[in-house]
Amino acid sequence: MTDELLQRLAAHQEITTLLHRYARGIDRCDEATLLSVWAESAEANYGSGWEDARDWCRGVLGRLRSMTATMHALSNIIIDIEGDRASAETYCQAYHLLPGPQRMIVGGRYLDALKRTPQGWKIHRRRYVMDWNETEPSKAIFGQGVFARFTTLGGRHPDDPLYQTE
16 A cells, blocks of 8 residues: 555545534534634535635524434545545435424535645535425434433533543
8 A cells, every 4th residue: 555545545534534523513512523623714605605614603503502403414425635635525414303393304415625734634615505305293202112211312512421421
């Protein structure tokens, strides 16, 4: 295996982990984790036009905190690396449990321009593309029936078990 191939594989893994950290930051409403994935001066367009990515993060966290839970599952990650720049297309299915209770499931893709910084790979520019969505009454069951034994439930930062030490 050549050094060049090893460097490309390492960059690919670092970018993939970065994308997964974004999902963790969103789902846990962990502002520090969410902000950490963006390069300085990063821009994001989630359908309302281009804006400062950090400003978008702070705004979306307020909306997400009004939801009971979310889960963003990433797949089909295609990354093209050219030196210190990269592009990625990442599929995302996002489940949102809303008061009511309602469930909203959204399928879309993140189209990212990334760059290598002194702190590692960061998203420089992101465009979100929604491919489909469904909203309907939720049939979620917590703490009863066959789910009664599942007593550890996910939550938001800092209450999620991820942040707890035993």
